[in-house]
Amino acid sequence: MTSPASRCLHGRMPPPPRPAPGASRLPLLPPLLLLLACAASAATESAPAEGPPEPWRSALRFEFNAAAEHFGRLHAASPADTRLALARASSLLARQPRTQANILAARALFERVATSAPAGSDHAIAARLFLGRIAESHLSPARLPEAHEIYEALLRDHAGHPLADQAAVHLALLLAFPPPGEEIPPTETLQAGLDTLRDRAGSPSARREIHFLQARLLLQEDRDAEALPHLLAARAIGHRQPDRDSDVDLTIGNVARAVGEPEIAVRHYEAFVRERPRDARATTVRRYIAEVRAAAPALATAGATPAATPAATPARP
Amino acid sequence: MNSATLRNAFAFALVALVFGYSVWHVLLRGKTRDDDGRVTLRVGHWLMHAGMRESFDEAARAYERLHPGVRVEQIAVPIRSYHAWVRTQLVGGTAPDLTGQLSLDEEILSRHFLPLDHRLDLPNPYNEGSPLEGVPWRDTFVDGLAAMRAVNPNSGELTGVYLQLNSLRLFYNKRLLRLVTGSDEPPRTYASLRALREQVDRHNAAHGTSLEPIAGCGPYAQHFFGRLLPSQTQRLVTEISPLRNLQMPQADLATRFLDGRLSHRTPELHSSLALLRDVSALKSPGFTQLRRDDALFSYLQQSAVTIVAGTWDYAVFVRDGDFETGVIPIPFPDRDDPLFGRHVLGVVAEGGGGPEGMLGIVRSSRHPDLALDFLRFLTSHRVATRFTEESKRISAIREVPPPADSPGLAPQLEGEAPGFAVDFQHFGAGHTFNLFQRHLHTLIGPRGGVEPFLEAFERDLRGSLRRDFATHISRAEREAQNLDARIGFMLTLPDAFADPDELERLLEVRTLRHTEALRHRRTLQP
Numbered sequence: 001m002t003s004p005a006s007r008c009l010h011g012r013m014p015p016p017p018r019p020a021p022g023a024s025r026l027p028l029l030p031p032l033l034l035l036l037a038c039a040a041s042a043a044t045e046s047a048p049a050e051g052p053p054e055p056w057r058s059a060l061r062f063e064f065n066a067a068a069e070h071f072g073r074l075h076a077a078s079p080a081d082t083r084l085a086l087a088r089a090s091s092l093l094a095r096q097p098r099t100q101a102n103i104l105a106a107r108a109l110f111e112r113v114a115t116s117a118p119a120g121s122d123h124a125i126a127a128r129l130f131l132g133r134i135a136e137s138h139l140s141p142a143r144l145p146e147a148h149e150i151y152e153a154l155l156r157d158h159a160g161h162p163l164a165d166q167a168a169v170h171l172a173l174l175l176a177f178p179p180p181g182e183e184i185p186p187t188e189t190l191q192a193g194l195d196t197l198r199d200r201a202g203s204p205s206a207r208r209e210i211h212f213l214q215a216r217l218l219l220q221e222d223r224d225a226e227a228l229p230h231l232l233a234a235r236a237i238g239h240r241q242p243d244r245d246s247d248v249d250l251t252i253g254n255v256a257r258a259v260g261e262p263e264i265a266v267r268h269y270e271a272f273v274r275e276r277p278r279d280a281r282a283t284t285v286r287r288y289i290a291e292v293r294a295a296a297p298a299l300a301t302a303g304a305t306p307a308a309t310p311a312a313t314p315a316r317p
Numbered sequence: 318m319n320s321a322t323l324r325n326a327f328a329f330a331l332v333a334l335v336f337g338y339s340v341w342h343v344l345l346r347g348k349t350r351d352d353d354g355r356v357t358l359r360v361g362h363w364l365m366h367a368g369m370r371e372s373f374d375e376a377a378r379a380y381e382r383l384h385p386g387v388r389v390e391q392i393a394v395p396i397r398s399y400h401a402w403v404r405t406q407l408v409g410g411t412a413p414d415l416t417g418q419l420s421l422d423e424e425i426l427s428r429h430f431l432p433l434d435h436r437l438d439l440p441n442p443y444n445e446g447s448p449l450e451g452v453p454w455r456d457t458f459v460d461g462l463a464a465m466r467a468v469n470p471n472s473g474e475l476t477g478v479y480l481q482l483n484s485l486r487l488f489y490n491k492r493l494l495r496l497v498t499g500s501d502e503p504p505r506t507y508a509s510l511r512a513l514r515e516q517v518d519r520h521n522a523a524h525g526t527s528l529e530p531i532a533g534c535g536p537y538a539q540h541f542f543g544r545l546l547p548s549q550t551q552r553l554v555t556e557i558s559p560l561r562n563l564q565m566p567q568a569d570l571a572t573r574f575l576d577g578r579l580s581h582r583t584p585e586l587h588s589s590l591a592l593l594r595d596v597s598a599l600k601s602p603g604f605t606q607l608r609r610d611d612a613l614f615s616y617l618q619q620s621a622v623t624i625v626a627g628t629w630d631y632a633v634f635v636r637d638g639d640f641e642t643g644v645i646p647i648p649f650p651d652r653d654d655p656l657f658g659r660h661v662l663g664v665v666a667e668g669g670g671g672p673e674g675m676l677g678i679v680r681s682s683r684h685p686d687l688a689l690d691f692l693r694f695l696t697s698h699r700v701a702t703r704f705t706e707e708s709k710r711i712s713a714i715r716e717v718p719p720p721a722d723s724p725g726l727a728p729q730l731e732g733e734a735p736g737f738a739v740d741f742q743h744f745g746a747g748h749t750f751n752l753f754q755r756h757l758h759t760l761i762g763p764r765g766g767v768e769p770f771l772e773a774f775e776r777d778l779r780g781s782l783r784r785d786f787a788t789h790i791s792r793a794e795r796e797a798q799n800l801d802a803r804i805g806f807m808l809t810l811p812d813a814f815a816d817p818d819e820l821e822r823l824l825e826v827r828t829l830r831h832t833e834a835l836r837h838r839r840t841l842q843p
Contacts, residue, residue, distance in 0.1 A: 062424040062427050089805065173832060179838070180838060247562055
């Protein structure tokens with residue numbers, strides 16, 4: 001006797017069986033079961049959720065596909081509503097699986113908002129910023145010259161607007177990290193370019209990002225003394241991401257100590273241990289504070305780094 | 318009715334029966350009250366180690382006494398199946414009201430758990446009359462819940478709290494130690510731990526025993542190496558930390574490997590490998606193939622003088638050991654250590670310890686307010702103190718002392734900043750770490766050594782690092798892309814829900830993630 005599977009494998013499938021008497025009633029079973037399941041699901045519905053309404057709630061919970069569907073329906077019902085068009089386009093950027101078609105659809109929506117919303121409105125500026133991001137990071141292959149052009153135009157037209165100033169941050173990143181194959185400008189040229197972009201951006205958060213980028217690039221080349229003012233400027237503006245300010249405090253403390261600025265070093269070391277008393281680096285930082293304090297008079301006259309501290313060992317290439 | 322019809326009818330009846338039972342079961346779960354009118358609150362977790370279930374039970378009964386209309390039901394799931402269980406429960410909408418958050422990523426946490434942020438700003442009412450009375454709930458945790466926030470770097474939400482802190486400790490059998498060394502003094506430095514090998518060998522030869530200095534197993538050895546080996550790169554990290562913050566991110570370390578500025582032949586890294594080989598000689602033969610239970614059994618059977626284990630295991634030793642166990646922090650090489658002291662700054666600080674017993678309120682809970690109330694009760698000073706005594710663990714709640722008989726379990730906050738590990742355990746897709754593990758036997762085996770290991774390991778190292786780099790970069794880029802979408806959602810929120818601070822935070826995080834992808838892109842250039 002052969003099993004149905006083996007019969008199938010050997011290409012000798014028997015003709016389909018005739019429906020049994022009474023079987024006509026059986027197709028009713030699946031819908032019935034489905035109905036029951038829906039009833040059960042409804043009965044176990046959870047407590048009312050809090051926070052923003054749907055579909056933003058789903059979107060912010062990383063439920064991008066459900067949000068995309070919902071935003072799609074809302075947008076179809078009110079195509080002139082630029083807020084919904086932006087939301088729909090945003091959801092398409094994250095919808096899974098990520099496809100070029102979704103990205104292009106998002107881009108078309110952003111383009112429409114950029115041209116239909118009043119030029120200086122938040123929505124129009126946001127849409128133009130997203131068009132730059134799509135060209136830079138979402139399309140494959142990336143279209144960097146196009147992104148550059150969009151960011152440049154946005155900054156030219158609306159410098160001082162917090163979202164438009166984000167274009168300056170992206171221009172700075174494009175300048176600092178050109179794609180593989182392109183040459184990185186010499187440090188002086190690069191830093192001058194970043195200075196210019198930073199000056200064009202009016203909003204503190206964009207200026208902070210560019211300052212920090214400049215500091216990072218200078219630290220990479222062991223130009224700590226030049227990095228310090230940028231770090232201090234970024235820290236003075238402050239960060240929103242938890243713990244980032246205290247991280248920068250520690251960077252400033254070590255850089256300031258290395259370049260002979262004991263007062264700055266101690267101030268920022270102390271800020272670090274105040275914020276992160278249980279951090280695994282806290283004891284080391286407390287030791288640094290004691291060492292810098294002990295050596296401060298000598299530092300003030302000789303401008304040297306405390307010899308007993310680990311940072312006094314020569315930096316490696 | 319012929320036999321085929323009967324068979325079909327039977328099959329459909331069976332399906333309908335099973336389905337009906339499932340529906341009934343799900344409906345039953347949805348019931349808000351039991352037959353006796355009490356509300357059932359369910360708590361699901363994986364914490365089945367000695368003392369934990371008893372502690373939960375005790376807390377549950379205490380809560381029920383305070384709230385006679387509530388029944389608290391504990392669902393303890395073995396850790397090996399917890400990973401699959403919790404995901405199934407969350408996706409199915411059947412997760413317990415309070416669910417343990419072991420190995421859940423940001424997306425799952427954000428999707429299935431209620432954010433607790435604004436609730437944490439209020440004092441915990443169950444702290445009345447305790448040293449924490451009037452203190453905002455968030456600040457009653459030793460680190461202000463920073464460890465929980467770190468789990469959700471993109472959303473920035475706090476989706477849970479945690480009960481305890483975990484650390485690694487050297488536990489020792491006091492009787493065996495005295496027998497082998499003639500002293501009650503445990504090995505507090507690496508040099509004295511190392512000397513234990515010779516002392517144990519001498520004892521075995523004299524008494525015909527087969528004791529081992531340290532009961533070992535694969536997973537705990539990995540934890541041990543992760544604590545011990547960064548002692549060798551402590552000085553180095555102060556010199557090469559890219560942001561001068563005493564840290565060496567794995568991607569920056571990999572860059573230095575690929576551009577030839579660093580290798581496992583660099584003295585500090587070479588010394589890390591030598592230390593790994595050296596400490597392995599103290600462990601049971603073939604320890605890499607053994608599991609946690611094997612190591613615990615070996616220690617409890619008094620086949621080993623010591624064991625390096627988690628603070629979470631202490632209650633097992635107290636409950637099941639027919640001998641007295643002592644606890645000390647992990648012994649590190651000190652600066653005078655003739656073999657491994659050269660690169661050391663001092664004892665490696667462990668920070669606050671790792672969070673344990675993370676619990677959150679699921680969005681599908683029928684009783685979110687009650688779940689919140691019980692969570693506050695569980696993390697109150699009084700209950701946390703009882704929990705600590707019963708479970709012999711370190712509480713995450715401030716002002717709660719370590720178990721009276723084991724102050725050595727408390728986190729070791731004093732000490733120098735750690736260096737970095739040399740096995741790339743958390744980098745990219747883990748190709749380099751797997752390569753390291755694959756060749757580990759050539760490092761620690763009786764005929765092994767650092768050179769044979771490097772000869773085998775370095776053959777494929779660059780390729781593995783490059784593959785991990787590709788994953789690292791694409792992960793950062795994907796996060797930046799998702800943050801773009803999140804920024805879009807924040808920008809379009811109805812006005813009543815607009816949050817400019819959160820929008821600014823998202824823009825900042827997006828720049829961070831995008832920069833991370835960009836700055837390493839050139840590393841992969843052929």
